[in-house]
Amino acid sequence: MSDDLTERLEAYLSNVMGIPDLEVANLSRIPGGASRETYRFRARYNRGGTEIERGLILRRDQTASLIETDRATEFRAYRAFHALGLPVPEPIALEEGSEALDRPFFVMEEIENCQVGSILSSDPYGPLREKIGRQFFANLGRIARADVDEIGLGDLEGERDPTKCWLHEVDRWEKVIDEDEREPQPIARAALRWLRRNRPPPAPKISVVHGDYRTGNFLYDADGNMRAILDWEMAHLGNPLEDLGWAIDPLWSHGDPSRPAGTIPREEALSIWQKESGIRLDTAALAWWEIFASLKGLAIWISAAREYADGRNTDPVNAFSGWYCLTFHNKILADRLGAA
Amino acid sequence: MKPEADQILMFSGLKLAAEYAPQIPTQYGQGMAQVVAALMFMSAQEYDRAADIRVSENIDIRALFKLLGPQIADANLRRDLETAAAAREDSLRISALNASNEYLRKVFIRLHTYLDETDADTKPVWDVLKAMAARRTLTLPG
Numbered sequence: 409m410s411d412d413l414t415e416r417l418e419a420y421l422s423n424v425m426g427i428p429d430l431e432v433a434n435l436s437r438i439p440g441g442a443s444r445e446t447y448r449f450r451a452r453y454n455r456g457g458t459e460i461e462r463g464l465i466l467r468r469d470q471t472a473s474l475i476e477t478d479r480a481t482e483f484r485a486y487r488a489f490h491a492l493g494l495p496v497p498e499p500i501a502l503e504e505g506s507e508a509l510d511r512p513f514f515v516m517e518e519i520e521n522c523q524v525g526s527i528l529s530s531d532p533y534g535p536l537r538e539k540i541g542r543q544f545f546a547n548l549g550r551i552a553r554a555d556v557d558e559i560g561l562g563d564l565e566g567e568r569d570p571t572k573c574w575l576h577e578v579d580r581w582e583k584v585i586d587e588d589e590r591e592p593q594p595i596a597r598a599a600l601r602w603l604r605r606n607r608p609p610p611a612p613k614i615s616v617v618h619g620d621y622r623t624g625n626f627l628y629d630a631d632g633n634m635r636a637i638l639d640w641e642m643a644h645l646g647n648p649l650e651d652l653g654w655a656i657d658p659l660w661s662h663g664d665p666s667r668p669a670g671t672i673p674r675e676e677a678l679s680i681w682q683k684e685s686g687i688r689l690d691t692a693a694l695a696w697w698e699i700f701a702s703l704k705g706l707a708i709w710i711s712a713a714r715e716y717a718d719g720r721n722t723d724p725v726n727a728f729s730g731w732y733c734l735t736f737h738n739k740i741l742a743d744r745l746g747a748a
Numbered sequence: 749m750k751p752e753a754d755q756i757l758m759f760s761g762l763k764l765a766a767e768y769a770p771q772i773p774t775q776y777g778q779g780m781a782q783v784v785a786a787l788m789f790m791s792a793q794e795y796d797r798a799a800d801i802r803v804s805e806n807i808d809i810r811a812l813f814k815l816l817g818p819q820i821a822d823a824n825l826r827r828d829l830e831t832a833a834a835a836r837e838d839s840l841r842i843s844a845l846n847a848s849n850e851y852l853r854k855v856f857i858r859l860h861t862y863l864d865e866t867d868a869d870t871k872p873v874w875d876v877l878k879a880m881a882a883r884r885t886l887t888l889p890g
Contacts (some may be wrong), residue, residue: 436774437774437776438775438776439775439779528786528888591846591849591850591853592850592853592854592857593853594853594856594857594860594877594880595877595881597857598860601860601861601864605864723780724780724784724787725780725783728783728786728787728790731787731886732790732886732888735881735885736885736886738881738884739881739882739884739885742874742877742878743878745874746874746875746877
């Protein structure tokens with residue numbers, strides 16, 4: 409990794425943490441989402457006569473991002489849910505200027521000795537899947553339960569009117585499709601019309617919606633303990649069923665939709681979520697949000713395809729998303745809406 | 749050609765995923781190499797079927813336009829359906845098939861929107877969409 413980046417990061421952290429002798433070592437890029445570059449490094453310093461070495465993560469904006477996301481929102485979400493006791497890394501520093509490292513970034517704690525489930529794997533969790541699944545849906549329920557004002561996130565982007573948050577999200581993702589589609593998308597357009605014609609019931613409450621709660625966005629250890637919920641970059645206010653619909657989307661089920669997220673049976677997952685969220689589940693409303701989830705997926709994949717095809721961001725993940733994931737969600741939506 | 753491009757892509761992807769990627773020293777490099785291998789598997793599938801997918805899709809859409817066109821009250825849409833149904837590709841290059849497919853999809857969306865707005869039967873439209881989606885589905889090695 410560039411020594412220049414190491415030195416500049418070292419200078420920045422020494423300044424903001426007030427530790428003149430802070431040393432940055434072993435800076436290396438790791439996979440970590442398409443909207444930010446993610447790096448792992450060690451920070452070494454002396455505090456009160458004690459030598460400290462700590463694993464940290466740098467998340468820096470891409471030169472071109474898949475979906476424009478607000479790093480301040482992501483940082484604040486990490487801070488709020490870390491403080492609430494959820495498995496979320498401790499945020500360390502947020503820099504919104506471009507002077508220090510060319511682009512805005514933030515630094516957070518590294519959760520060590522963990523792994524992430526790959527959506528390319530047919531069985532990412534092996535014998536740990538049920539233990540992980542119970543935590544996965546319990547933690548999602550805890551996010552839904554959190555009072556947005558009490559945790560200091562009441563001003564996040566989104567819609568606070570329970571009767572309108574569905575429309576806010578449909579408008580948002582239709583705009584993305586309008587701006588980014590390179591070829592006409594008849595299934596996405598049909599889904600948008602369906603969502604508007606079949607409006608869902610009001611939200612049971614307004615929650616923080618993680619926005620991308622799924623396989624690949626959390627870390628677990630060798631004992632099956634869920635240690636970190638990551639990638640809060642699309643966090644916003646809205647209907648908590650939005651996150652639930654996304655989490656149980658077939659794309660993340662590793663080939664077995666009866667076990668959402670490739671973990672536990674659907675009924676058990678929904679039961680755990682209801683218990684932890686304190687929200688009584690309206691199955692008709694959830695069905696609407698499941699259609700929405702696949703439409704939202706299409707919008708994201710259409711954006712990824714555009715970034716790649718236009719040469720603005722040729723990360724192979726964008727090609728994969730813009731092709732495999734797009735065809736997957738087209739089939740899900742065509743089968744579901746075509747059967748109605 | 750022997751070997752064909754799909755076989756080359758498939759075997760090269762397997763080599764990359766199983767032999768070369770694990771030797772890359774960084775976690776980031778290994779992860780990206782696995783994604784590139786997946787793209788090679790997908791490209792291998794697409795090589796043999798790409799023209800067939802597009803030709804079949806265009807045939808289905810034109811047949812739908814022929815079927816439903818006479819029932820459409822909107823004169824402009826009915827005329828565009830007739831025109832699109834009568835058109836033909838003059839090349840089997842993917843770029844040419846894509847161009848006519850995009851034109852047909854635009855008219856298709858107008859037709860579907862019209863049927864939705866007039867509460868007409870949309871089953872024939874959805875049957876075409878389901879077939880389109882199924883043809884383009886990709887599978888990844890287990």
